[in-house]
Amino acid sequence: MALELSDLDRELAGGARGGAAAFAMRLLMRLAEAVDARAFIAIEQAHVDGCLYLGQASLDFVERMTALGGKVRVPTSLNVGSLDLIHPELFRGSDEVRVNGKRLMQAHIELGCAPTFTCAPYQTAHRPRFGAQIAWGESNAIVFANSVIGARTNRYGDFIDLCCAITGRAPEYGLHLTENRFARAVVQIDAVPPGWDMERLCVAVGHFVGRRCGGLIPAIVGLPADADEDNLKALGAAAASSGAVALFHAVGLTPEAQDLKTACGGLKPKLVLRLSADDLRDAARSLSNVRDGAPLAAVTLGTPHFSMSEFARLMPLLDGPRPVVDIWINCSRATLEELRARGWEERLSSAGLTLVVDTCVYVTTLMRVGAGAVMTNSGKCAYYAPGNLGVEVAYGSLAECVASARAGKVVRL
Amino acid sequence: MSGAAFSAATLSMGAASGAPLRLDEPLSFWGGLDPATGRIIDRWHPQLDANVAGRVLMMPAGRGSSSGSAALAEAIRIGVGPAAILLLERDPIVVVGAMAAAELYAIACPVVLARCEDWTELAAAQRLGISAEPQGARIVVMQGR
Numbered sequence: 001m002a003l004e005l006s007d008l009d010r011e012l013a014g015g016a017r018g019g020a021a022a023f024a025m026r027l028l029m030r031l032a033e034a035v036d037a038r039a040f041i042a043i044e045q046a047h048v049d050g051c052l053y054l055g056q057a058s059l060d061f062v063e064r065m066t067a068l069g070g071k072v073r074v075p076t077s078l079n080v081g082s083l084d085l086i087h088p089e090l091f092r093g094s095d096e097v098r099v100n101g102k103r104l105m106q107a108h109i110e111l112g113c114a115p116t117f118t119c120a121p122y123q124t125a126h127r128p129r130f131g132a133q134i135a136w137g138e139s140n141a142i143v144f145a146n147s148v149i150g151a152r153t154n155r156y157g158d159f160i161d162l163c164c165a166i167t168g169r170a171p172e173y174g175l176h177l178t179e180n181r182f183a184r185a186v187v188q189i190d191a192v193p194p195g196w197d198m199e200r201l202c203v204a205v206g207h208f209v210g211r212r213c214g215g216l217i218p219a220i221v222g223l224p225a226d227a228d229e230d231n232l233k234a235l236g237a238a239a240a241s242s243g244a245v246a247l248f249h250a251v252g253l254t255p256e257a258q259d260l261k262t263a264c265g266g267l268k269p270k271l272v273l274r275l276s277a278d279d280l281r282d283a284a285r286s287l288s289n290v291r292d293g294a295p296l297a298a299v300t301l302g303t304p305h306f307s308m309s310e311f312a313r314l315m316p317l318l319d320g321p322r323p324v325v326d327i328w329i330n331c332s333r334a335t336l337e338e339l340r341a342r343g344w345e346e347r348l349s350s351a352g353l354t355l356v357v358d359t360c361v362y363v364t365t366l367m368r369v370g371a372g373a374v375m376t377n378s379g380k381c382a383y384y385a386p387g388n389l390g391v392e393v394a395y396g397s398l399a400e401c402v403a404s405a406r407a408g409k410v411v412r413l
Numbered sequence: 414m415s416g417a418a419f420s421a422a423t424l425s426m427g428a429a430s431g432a433p434l435r436l437d438e439p440l441s442f443w444g445g446l447d448p449a450t451g452r453i454i455d456r457w458h459p460q461l462d463a464n465v466a467g468r469v470l471m472m473p474a475g476r477g478s479s480s481g482s483a484a485l486a487e488a489i490r491i492g493v494g495p496a497a498i499l500l501l502e503r504d505p506i507v508v509v510g511a512m513a514a515a516e517l518y519a520i521a522c523p524v525v526l527a528r529c530e531d532w533t534e535l536a537a538a539q540r541l542g543i544s545a546e547p548q549g550a551r552i553v554v555m556q557g558r
Binding site: 036056158 | 425454456457482483486490491502503505510514517524
């Protein structure tokens with residue numbers, strides 16, 4: 001199918017809007033051909049995932065854009081970088097990452113991106129509206145925008161998210177189109193293990209869905225009606241780590257899934273999975289690779305970045321003895337401002353917690369990891385930390401993480 | 414000496430050859446691949462510890478982190494990326510990583526969309542030659558390592 005270009009697309013590609021736009025449009029046109037898109041659409045905003053330093057290639061690409069005088073054409077938020085620019089003393093990695101990582105973050109600001117440096121742009125002023133066409137990177141942000149908000153984005157990776165931002169265009173394919181947003185898998189939760197809280201349930205469901213649904217959009221039936229945004233965020237983040245999930249429907253909870261029929265668009269599902277209490281226990285258990293009672297080195301919270309409502313749940317848990325291992329919490333610099341305004345930052349640091357902004361402990365070198373495992377309440381962090389940080393992990397609920405930090409070992413409640 | 418030839422669709426252009434490495438599950442290049450060595454480090458992955466360097470990587474689809482493009486481009490830059498990638502589903506993250514490496518470093522890692530019915534035969538070959546051009550791609554079974 002031939003690619004149809006608008007006048008604007010031709011101007012962009014031809015260099016009338018600058019060299020960076022022409023370079024970006026050329027890559028987008030080749031991507032459009034590779035994904036079989038027929039045209040481009042206008043996007044309202046972008047979220048760029050390229051400011052985490054993954055090696056020279058990350059920087060070379062962005063410096064090509066800055067050298068060509070590039071500027072973003074739509075409001076653009078930035079994902080986490082490799083450094084906490086507010087607390088630079090926390091960084092313990094190599095000089096290469098320190099220098100190039102900082103330059104990479106700065107170069108994106110020069111391109112006109114907003115220095116949000118968060119993997120949860122949906123918790124900021126950059127939250128898109130229902131139905132908005134957007135181009136987002138960062139797998140958890142993508143799945144949240146599509147599923148919980150009902151905005152429309154494909155899984156835009158590094159490089160191409162910036163190309164979309166610089167042109168204001170995205171190939172018209174995949175999840176931008178209504179007909180591709182219907183569920184093709186149904187995941188029915190038959191039973192929840194007794195005593196489980198919502199947080200654990202959503203992480204276990206997310207992990208299961210990612211492992212088992214392949215490329216099919218799932219409609220999840222049977223999540224309790226009081227699952228909130230933080231729970232759905234954790235579900236999506238887990239599913240987008242263990243699988244390629246870019247959109248899920250939670251029937252009765254998410255905006256394109258008032259009921260199962262609507263979520264499926266009248267199509268017959270290709271896959272129907274039933275989740276028993278045992279399946280859920282297995283999913284949660286598989287996120288830990290140490291036994292209960294194992295010694296802990298640290299606890300990390302806020303993958304994706306902790307929201308104000310998550311801080312509100314954490315605060316009362318801090319009343320009691322000081323933790324004996326470090327607790328790290330990742331959040332955005334905007335959230336840090338709010339914590340300061342509420343006087344919570346002081347309470348957190350006096351309880352021995354370390355706040356990390358602009359980055360996340362599992363993508364860069366901050367934690368001093370000695371003997372013992374790292375515990376987290378994040379399915380995403382539990383999934384990636386062993387590979388990224390070379391540590392053993394334990395997954396537990398927020399309350400279990402705090403109790404374990406006090407005990408210095410993995411505690412179950 | 415070469416044997417059977419298979420047609421495929423070009424997702425990213427170039428010519429390359431190498432021994433096939435068939436993945437039983439999709440791989441996220443970010444968090445799943447060590448870009449300094451090309452080794453698979455995803456502890457959930459059935460081919461954990463296999464090395465993709467110089468291989469014709471056969472993976473059914475992409476998955477996981479959207480940072481995969483940069484991780485793939487970096488592995489290609491260092492010279493430990495796959496020689497070529499065969500997919501069964503179009504995956505923009507894989508395609509963009511290969512395109513960026515081609516733009517920045519002029520190193521081609523062709524990405525092609527193979528046919529499902531050819532998959533087993535391709536995986537059994539000792540060596541595969543890929544040539545991906547705008548009009549289409551060809552995969553040739555080659556003898557020897």
